[in-house]
Amino acid sequence: EPEVTQTPSHQVTQMGQEVILRCVPISNHLYFYWYRQILGQKVEFLVSFYNNEISEKSEIFDDQFSVERPDGSNFTLKIRSTKLEDSAMYFCASSDGGVETQYFGPGTRLLVL
């Protein structure tokens, strides 16, 4: 069964450093998303991406964040200068649009020290 994959599974970084989180969405999907979940809290939307551009972003997704689809398979989230409060689990998701559910990857646990 097709699935969304994410790398790395865990990342520890120093405050102020740049991190890139990688995702491989399900191959025939057209819509891609990033969400985050701070420990013990609900899942929060960050950004959606369709047709090689951002379709919507939340207030959390400020200038420190960027997304890219560098090739036909990968979808990346970059945090330029990490802050302590960026520590969270980051989930990538994809869907084929329409009414289908979004399929979530296993997540990357980011810890900023």
Place this chain on the structure above:
Amino acid sequence: ELKVEQNPLFLSMQEGKNYTIYCNYSTTSDRLYWYRQDPGKSLESLFVLLSNGAVKQEGRLMASLDTKARLSTLHITAAVHDLSATYFCAVDMWGDFGNEKLTFGTGTRLTIIP
């Protein structure tokens, strides 16, 4: 701004009992999703509810949607330990580019006690 609330936030129940989790949302939407999350794991899709009156069942779980009341329920029948997890409802906001984002509820942490 869309708000999605679940209750209860925590639920501890004995095996064999029935219970219902409620999900209320603040603006019109006719698409609602239920996900399950085990500790430290990702979100597993359980149900997709697409219209008023929709009812879906899988094993001991049954979900329903009342769009007029802006309410969805997740009913657990004869609970077993394997159902212990956190359950999230999520409402779809359809935007200019299609299925743009999910707004998640606060989650209900369910613990089944033997």
